[in-house]
Amino acid sequence: xIKILDAGMRTTVQDFGxxxxxxxxxxxxxxxxxxxxxxxxxxLDNNFNAAQLEITLGGxxxxxxxxxxFALTGADADAxxxxxxxxxxxxxxxxxxxxxxxxxxxxxxxxxxxxQGGFQVEPKWHSCATVERDSVGGLSGDGSPLQSGDTLRFxxxxxxxxxxxxxxxxxxYTKTPVLGLIPGYQYDDFPxxxxxxxxxxxxxxxxxxxxxxxxxxxKALATPKQGLVSEGIxxxxxxxxxxxxxxIMMHDRQTLGGYPKLGVINPVDLGKLAQLQPGQxxxxxxVEASVAQQQLRRFYQFFNVRLPCQGGDNLRS
Amino acid sequence: xxxxESAFPKIVTAGADAILVYLGEGIDPDVNARVMAxxxxxxxxxxxxxxxxxxxxxxxxIYYNVLAVSEDELRECVRKLIDELQQDGDASGASKQxxxxxIDVYYDPSVGPDLERAAKQTSLSIDxxxxxHTEQEYRVYAMGFAPGFAYxxxxxxxxxxxRLDNPRTKIPAGSVAIAEAQTAVYPSExxxxxxxxxxxxxxxxxxxxxxxxxxxxxxxxxxxxxxKDEFEQAGGSLESLS
Numbered sequence: 001x002i003k004i005l006d007a008g009m010r011t012t013v014q015d016f017g018x019x020x021x022x023x024x025x026x027x028x029x030x031x032x033x034x035x036x037x038x039x040x041x042x043x044l045d046n047n048f049n050a051a052q053l054e055i056t057l058g059g060x061x062x063x064x065x066x067x068x069x070f071a072l073t074g075a076d077a078d079a080x081x082x083x084x085x086x087x088x089x090x091x092x093x094x095x096x097x098x099x100x101x102x103x104x105x106x107x108x109x110x111x112x113x114x115x116q117g118g119f120q121v122e123p124k125w126h127s128c129a130t131v132e133r134d135s136v137g138g139l140s141g142d143g144s145p146l147q148s149g150d151t152l153r154f155x156x157x158x159x160x161x162x163x164x165x166x167x168x169x170x171x172x173y174t175k176t177p178v179l180g181l182i183p184g185y186q187y188d189d190f191p192x193x194x195x196x197x198x199x200x201x202x203x204x205x206x207x208x209x210x211x212x213x214x215x216x217x218x219k220a221l222a223t224p225k226q227g228l229v230s231e232g233i234x235x236x237x238x239x240x241x242x243x244x245x246x247x248i249m250m251h252d253r254q255t256l257g258g259y260p261k262l263g264v265i266n267p268v269d270l271g272k273l274a275q276l277q278p279g280q281x282x283x284x285x286x287v288e289a290s291v292a293q294q295q296l297r298r299f300y301q302f303f304n305v306r307l308p309c310q311g312g313d314n315l316r317s
Numbered sequence: 318x319x320x321x322e323s324a325f326p327k328i329v330t331a332g333a334d335a336i337l338v339y340l341g342e343g344i345d346p347d348v349n350a351r352v353m354a355x356x357x358x359x360x361x362x363x364x365x366x367x368x369x370x371x372x373x374x375x376x377x378x379i380y381y382n383v384l385a386v387s388e389d390e391l392r393e394c395v396r397k398l399i400d401e402l403q404q405d406g407d408a409s410g411a412s413k414q415x416x417x418x419x420i421d422v423y424y425d426p427s428v429g430p431d432l433e434r435a436a437k438q439t440s441l442s443i444d445x446x447x448x449x450h451t452e453q454e455y456r457v458y459a460m461g462f463a464p465g466f467a468y469x470x471x472x473x474x475x476x477x478x479x480r481l482d483n484p485r486t487k488i489p490a491g492s493v494a495i496a497e498a499q500t501a502v503y504p505s506e507x508x509x510x511x512x513x514x515x516x517x518x519x520x521x522x523x524x525x526x527x528x529x530x531x532x533x534x535x536x537x538x539x540x541x542x543x544x545k546d547e548f549e550q551a552g553g554s555l556e557s558l559s
Contacts, residue, residue, distance in 0.1 A: 024529040184330035232371035232378025234332040256461030264332030292333040
């Protein structure tokens with residue numbers, strides 16, 4: 001078991017997400033930086049879907065009340081186990097009574113804390129992912145974030161050899177990332193000037209960004225006719241409302257929307273966007289769907305991601 | 318366009334793991350019925366390769382597992398299913414599962430702060446608005462925005478009003494609202510920009526229940542006016558807008 005001594009800015013329970021309920025208006029949730037999340041589970045030989053804590057900005061302090069093994073990945077922050085400084089992107093053994101303290105992110109925005117075996121949280125509709133706007137998931141089941149005093153159980157397992165993630169696989173969160181845009185949706189309806197401007201011009205991440213969407217500020221893009229009839233919106237969709245400032249839809253997005261969309265960000269790049277602090281710059285370049293699909297296949301294979309099937313009962317209650 | 322038929326079906330890429338299939342334009346019950354028929358067929362034929370399906374007014378979003386099927390293969394399968402659907406006589410199989418939901422509504426300015434303005438703008442009496450809103454059956458064209466939120470259409474021409482210029486930040490759960498050709502119930506407290514004309518005591522999203530929502534696309538909904546007493550007896554709250 002762990003006990004939350006200080007929940008920090010905002011810490012939530014996340015597994016890989018709640019799949020199969022979009023047609024009822026329930027969104028997916030799950031880690032907004034899938035890469036950092038999946039690395040933490042991989043370091044501990046966990047199932048890809050094992051529940052972790054998503055720590056926004058930092059400030060978390062916990063006490064381990066049993067022995068175990070954990071890993072911390074994501075944003076660059078000072079972390080200490082008791083008084084010992086910790087390296088991120090590595091697994092560690094921990095003894096009952098030890099305290100883990102995560103400082104504030106210096107680069108990047110979100111950290112992921114995994115324990116061996118995963119946190120045991122009662123699932124709702126097949127997932128314990130916390131989605132505040134849907135009032136579902138998390139420790140209390142109602143979508144609220146963790147609070148100090150909360151305790152989370154996990155199954156202690158066998159000790160593990162020490163492992164770390166090589167630098168080559170880690171993102172430098174201080175850099176301006178270039179994210180792939182898979183053209184799609186109404187891409188062909190946008191004026192050429194907007195398509196050109198979106199790729200190759202810099203945008204700044206606005207402070208009104210959250211797990212639903214990341215708002216960008218830049219030179220306003222010309223848009224096609226507004227007022228589409230609502231249609232399904234994928235995670236990573238680039239919506240352009242009439243003010244011409246794009247919004248990139250993240251894991252807690254609404255399931256339907258009616259703004260014109262330029263396409264969808266390459267899912268293997270999306271974690272880099274999720275890690276940008278307000279005011280940081282981002283750039284986009286076009287990527288072929290087939291290239292992004294090949295990258296996503298490799299990504300899922302590498303991390304052993306098995307998506308649940310949408311069987312014959314295609315519209316779950 | 319010289320031939321309207323050639324524009325649909327139209328399939329577009331919607332990311333690395335989704336395609337969006339349009340079967341028509343705008344808000345049209347026949348198009349929506351075809352969308353539902355296709356949703357059922359795609360679910361049965363390809364379910365083990367998909368991870369979600371989202372029907373809406375005139376489109377079907379198909380989320381697929383990139384490890385199980387390629388976009389090209391999926392597009393080809395879907396085109397074949399659309400052809401079969403056309404041959405079998407379009408909406409077959411979709412309408413028989415449609416359920417009629419009756420929703421009791423307390424129409425009153427105390428819980429419908431836009432009711433009086435709506436009457437003025439439409440040059441109707443409040444009683445006329447209530448009568449027209451309750452008189453007909455609506456179709457669930459789409460579900461989304463928030464859990465259990467059903468987009469219902471179409472409103473009688475005379476009741477059509479634009480959205481608010483400034484959306485409200487907080488609308489109580491159960492609020493019954495109209496905007497353009499659509500009407501809906503807000504299942505949970507949320508922000509929103511539609512005109513609120515009443516409130517229901519019914520629960521349309523309960524995160525603690527097993528069933529997320531009683532409604533699905535293709536179902537029918539009829540509103541029924543009830544008195545303040547009936548509304549309160551059914552558990553309705555008169556809490557006002559903030």
